[in-house]
Amino acid sequence: MFWKYGLFFSILSGGIWGVFWQIFFTVVGILILGTPLSLELSQIMIIGPIAGILYIKSQKHLSIKFHLTAIIIITLLIFVSHLGNPYQAEDENQLIIFMLILLTSFFLWLSLNHSLYNLSPRKLSKHDIESFFIKFMWGIGLIILILITLIPFYIMIITSLKNQQSLILNPLDLSVNLNTDFKTLFNSYIELFTNFNFHLFLINSFIVSCTTVIITLFFSIPGAYALARLRIPNKKIFSGTVILIYLIPSIVLIIPLYAIFSYIGLRNSLFGLILVYPATTIPVALYMLRGYFSALSSEIDDAALMDGLSRIQIILKIAIPLSKPAIVSVGLYVFMIAWNEFLIAFMFLDDPNIFTLSRGIMSLNSSEIPQQHLMAGAVIATIPVMIIFLYLEKFLISGLSAGGVKG
Amino acid sequence: MTNIKKKNKNTLLEKEKKLGLILLLPTILIVLSVVIFPLLANFWISFKPVSLGDLRPPKLVVKERIKENLSDKSQLAEIQYRYRNSSIKYDLENVIIKDIIPNGFTVKDLQPAQLCKLKLKELTCNLDNVSSRSSGKIILKVHKNDQWQKELDNPKKTKPLVTFSSKNILTSLEFNTENFKKVFSASEFFEVLKVSFYYTIFGTAGALLFGLLAAQILQKSFRGRSIVRGLLLFPYVSPVIAVAFAWVILFDPFSGIVNSMLVQMNVIDKPINFFGQKYTDIIIFGYVFKFPLALSMVIAFEIWRYFPLSFLFILARMQSFPEEVYDAAKIDGASPLQQFYYISLPFLIGIMSILFLLRFIWTFNKFDDIFLLTGGNAGTRTFTVNVYEQAFAISNLGAGAAVAVVIFIFLLTFSLLFMRYSKKETF
Incomplete structure (x- = not known):
């Protein structure tokens, strides 16, 4: 059977990798140049397999010199096969086109080096075939995964740095002209902070989120300790109820909350938000912290009780210091929930002076306000969460995985 | 001796109980007032014909006006009270308007005489019923007397005092099942049900x-693995x-990158409105097949946004798995796929089913994502968006x-299922 031979796999992976990188660098080229490039795949479908065969046949004498020669050969082949004019681009862009082709061949060869490494061109065992496939899929999968994850963020940032004219003129031009001065480049941001009150929104969001974290921790730490350590009747029912409450979404509560808060006049106020947010986050925090506290050894508590410490003292002097990382991660998680919350802020706040960022960005979503302002707002809302996330990734990941089923 | 010990133990237990409840x-109070009470209130409201306008309580608007010149002693002046029921729906009952007429005036005439009384200087008008949208006037004909002082005796100085009672639809004991009839009989109910489950099942499974x-x-x-993670x-x-x-x-039909890219590469000939088009025709082997475009896009977003979560859980579980088992399998000649199928998968199935159930509940409850992407249009209206819509x-x-x-009923069913199931699994 021909498909059990290593040679077949080299042809296959050469073709697939070739097509993949050709598409990838055509898109990159369009984004860099901002001019249309035509996507032609038939040539690479022949050159890719040739490269695959070349690799697998010459595996015994791979050296840096050989790698370089191979890349140059592939580059030349692509040029020749396109009759010297790949992408059918204009002449002035020849240098960039050449770079794109070179990169295509380089990455094609790199990928082949990864997925065909140590593969024999002869008949393969089932084990080898599967290993090859897994290696091959691994490479493609990783690249696609990263691309899919990051593209929307890239679009967000790039769009926020453009001006109306260039957006309409050519939506595909996603390059950033770094030669323009600071003011033109960050025009949307400056506009948002000067004309759209975003400095207020930022402050409001911080006030609401931080207060929510403080209130939540203040109530959930003793509560979680009680659930983890103290002998309370009907503890199981209580814990079950906590989980159930934690599953109730705000959309089910929004109508009565809207009605009640309108009646008592708390609807259009930050105080109203600060009242509602902790109620949605306390059950989550309770659930997460209870797990952490139960994991602490109860012998320390017993020893402390023997020494005459009260339970409150134990919480303050033993439980909290011992579970500091857990409390930090719960706090961060709660901050994230409050910062990202949209529905209640959207329904409650009418007065632009007390908008939180989510509500403020929603007010930018109209046909009169240009897209780049909307995206600049999105970037402003995302950056603080990202900073917290990157800075405290370890804490946050443990927080996410403990309570992250919500959201 | 044992008795004392027992007693001590009991009081300790009592103390713990008390402290636990205090902590x-x-x-409990916060959750009761912001979650449980609204939840019950939601049941209450669902049996009532309440509209958004009913949240503004009905009011009697009273305006006091002075006609004619007050400066001349001999001339008659008019003090008018115009009142109006601002509500377009509710009648006001037991309406009483009270005001003080300053000492400097003598009242000559009072209209309507049968409803209004003047006792000393206090005017009391018992209007009884003021039906919705209706309005009326109280007219006092006055002239100045000797006690009149310019600053003190402006009749507008004391505001008229209004008391009334009105039916409040929110607190009344009137109930009917109109709302439910409307929700269930509407032909869109099944459409909404279908969309909700499509969204939930595909979104959850896809993310997983x-x-x-x-x-x-x-x-x-x-x-660079930790960076990628x-x-x-x-x-x-x-x-x-x-x-x-x-x-x-990104997917905007006019200036979105995806559309212009697809057009540039000649994949499509005109831009597609990804979030606004309910169906798109896909031709497979000559058979035209209606593909729910907007719904699929919303599901794709759901998968994109929530796969990291399942990824995190599954990765954590996989890293806790002993490496030796794989080594042993390799020695026994298990191929990578066999290793995955016979070792990893059975090991992960527990966490994955828990994740599926929990994510299922949360995806079913998801509102923000769909609302922001499509506003519930183009065949993407789930139950949650329908709450907002209605x-x-x-x-x-x-x-x-x-x-x-x-x-909530769906949620309760799912959660009970989840609780029953998760007892078997350590989570």
Whole structure:
């Protein structure tokens, strides 16, 4: 059977990798140049397999010199096969086109080096075939995964740095002209902070989120300790109820909350938000912290009780210091929930002076306000969460995985 | 001796009980007032014909005006009270308007005489019923007397005092099942049900499979793995409003990159409105097949945003797995796929089913994402979006609350299933 031979796999992976990188660098080229490039795949479908065969046949004498020669050969082949004019681009862009082709061949060869490494061109065992496939899929999968994850963020940032004219003129031009001065480049941001009150929104969001974290921790730490350590009747029912409450979404509560808060006049106020947010986050925090506290050894508590410490003292002097990382991660998680919350802020706040960022960005979503302002707002809302996330990734990941089923 | 010990133990237990309840009390109170009470209120509202306008309590607007010149002693002046029921729906009952007429005036005439009385200087008008939207006038003909002082005797100085009672639809004991009839009989109910389950099932399963895939890829150690792991969590940690709008702009039919790219590459000949088009025709082997485009896009967003979560859980579980088992399998000649199928998968199935159930509940409850992407249009209206649509777009709070009740019943069923199931699994 021909498909059990290593040679077949080299042809296959050469073709697939070739097509993949050709598409990838055509898109990159369009984004860099901002001019249309035509996507032609038939040539690479022949050159890719040739490269695959070349690799697998010459595996015994791979050296840096050989790698370089191979890349140059592939580059030349692509040029020749396109009759010297790949992408059918204009002449002035020849240098960039050449770079794109070179990169295509380089990455094609790199990928082949990864997925065909140590593969024999002869008949393969089932084990080898599967290993090859897994290696091959691994490479493609990783690249696609990263691309899919990051593209929307890239679009967000790039769009926020453009001006109306260039957006309409050519939506595909996603390059950033770094030669323009600071003011033109960050025009949307400056506009948002000067004309759209975003400095207020930022402050409001911080006030609401931080207060929510403080209130939540203040109530959930003793509560979680009680659930983890103290002998309370009907503890199981209580814990079950906590989980159930934690599953109730705000959309089910929004109508009565809207009605009640309108009646008592708390609807259009930050105080109203600060009242509602902790109620949605306390059950989550309770659930997460209870797990952490139960994991602490109860012998320390017993020893402390023997020494005459009260339970409150134990919480303050033993439980909290011992579970500091857990409390930090719960706090961060709660901050994230409050910062990202949209529905209640959207329904409650009418007065632009007390908008939180989510509500403020929603007010930018109209046909009169240009897209780049909307995206600049999105970037402003995302950056603080990202900073917290990157800075405290370890804490946050443990927080996410403990309570992250919500959201 | 044993008795004392027992007694001590009992008091200790009592103390603990008390302390435990005290520590939990604030939580219980907050949750009761902001979650349980609204939940019950939602049931209450769902049986009532309440509209958004009913939240503004009915009011009697009274305006006091002075006609003619007051400066001349001999001349008659008029003090007018115009009143109006501002509500377009509710009558006001037992309406009483009171005001003080300053000493400097002598009242000559009072209209309507049968309803109004003047006792000393206090004017009391017992208007009884003021029906909705109706209005009326109270007219006093006065002239100045000797006690008149310019500053003190402005009749407008004392504001008229209004008392009334009105039926309040929110607190009255009138109930009917109109809202539920409306929700269930509407032909869109089944459409909404179908869309909700499509969205939930495909969104949850997709995110789970994608997460499994990502976890498999990231299990292998390579340079920069922790950075990639961080990157993959970006969609989940960023504010939903930011990423949802980024998607909308990415797929915009006029200036979106995806559309112009597809057009440039000649894949499509005219831009597609990804979030606004209910169906698109896909031709497979000559058979035209209606593909729910907007719904699929919303599901794709759901998968994109929530796969990091499943990925995180599955990766954590996989890394806790002893490496030796794989080594043993390799020695026994198990191929990589066999290793995955016979070792990894059975090991992961527990966490994955828990994740599926929990994510199922949360996806079913998801509102923000769909609302921001499509506003519930183009065949993407799930139950949650329907709550908003009924309550705030059509202003029928009662119907919205009824939809919320339906959601809650589904939620309760799912959670009971989850609780029963999760008992078997350590979570």
